[in-house]
Amino acid sequence: MNWWESPDGEIRVLIAPDKGTSGSDAGQLLSLRHPKSGTAANYLFINDGLHELQWFKKSHTSWxxxxxVCEDGSLYLSTPVDPVFIMLPIFEDARMKKRDDPGKFRQLDEILYIDGYPGYQHLLPVLENSMSVVCEVKDIGSTKFFRLDDSKVIAWLCAKVDRLKKTLLTLDKNYAAQDDKHTLAEVVSILGEYLRDKPWVELLCSHLRLDLQDLTRKADDHSSPVPDSGLQFSIQENGGAESTGKKSAKIVRPGKKVKIEKDSHNIKDMFSRATRSKTKTT
Known part of the structure; x- marks a missing residue:
């Protein structure tokens, strides 16, 4: 656990992985587009892995x-996320697909040049292997060119569905008791938090023979923020869901989005121990 004091005196507490013996640096906080909404969101890139930041706050808590003593008892928690989810809308736009035209092959550094979001450049070393799972790749000389492939994306998403479904069944016996189609809809609803409705949620529902309108209603039923919930799901590279609490599994959304950091920052500099000349008291 680390904490950081901003110039205006605001304290932030973050639980995140240590760089460890294999870490190449102290990590970076990156501002990237959220894959669902397209709005700016914070991510932590550390140990060649991408983490999203969740915000938690319970009443009457301090650190x-x-x-x-820090009167604000809020907490930032980093949880691993598969970078393919984050990059899908970027690669979808980059191929410039029109109707039946599959689109263009492009170089990674060209795809990752997003105006106003220099953080994507930090992901270049890990994306060549990650995005090969969902892209056609052409080697021309020593240069690789990538183009998103719909069939590969659907196959990848189906693998995520299968693994997450198995994880849910182990988290809560209620999932094992309910109809298989209902559980499948719950799984797609969770994955849908990281996917654009068009084309990916629609294509996935069509492939799995699910009713998209029914799925949308289920998502709306779970849209109320639950800031005191003991469970948050994280979509990870293994396709499963990771629980940060011991309560029964429920699909919840973060009660509050994390604040946006501009560009990228060294995590070592941001979350160093705050020093004060006087002790604060509540």
Whole structure:
């Protein structure tokens, strides 16, 4: 756990992985587009892995940090996310597909040049292998060119559905008791938090023979923020869901989005121990 004090005195507490023996640096906080909404969101890139940031706040809580007390008991938690989810809308736009035309092959550094979002450049070293799973790749000399492939994306999403479904069945016996189609809809609803409705949610529902309108209604039923919930799901590279609490599994959305950081920052500089001349008290 680390904490950081901003110039205006605001304290932020973050639980994140240590760089460890295999870490190449102290990590970077990156501002990237959320794959569903397209709005700016914070992500942590550390140990060649991408993490999304969740925000938690319970009433009547404080932090004891070193020799002083932080009245705001909120918490930022980093959870791993498969970078393919984050990159799908970027690669979808980059191929410039029109009707039956499959689109263009493009180089990675060209695809990752997003005006106002320099953070994508930090992901270049890990995306060549990650995006090969959902892209056609052509080697011309020593240069690789990528183009998103719909059939590969659907196959990848179906693998995610299968793995996440198995995880849900182990998290809560209620999933094992309910109709298989209902569980499948719950799984797609979770994945839908990271996917554009068009084309991916629609194509996935069509492939799985699910009713998209019914799925949308289920998502709306779970749209109310639950800031005190003991469980949050993280879509990881293994396609499963990771629980951060012990309560029965429920599909929830974060009660509050994390604040946006401009560009990228060194995590070591941001989350160093705050020093104060006087001890704060509540």
């Amino acid at each position: 004891f940090l070193g020799e002083y």
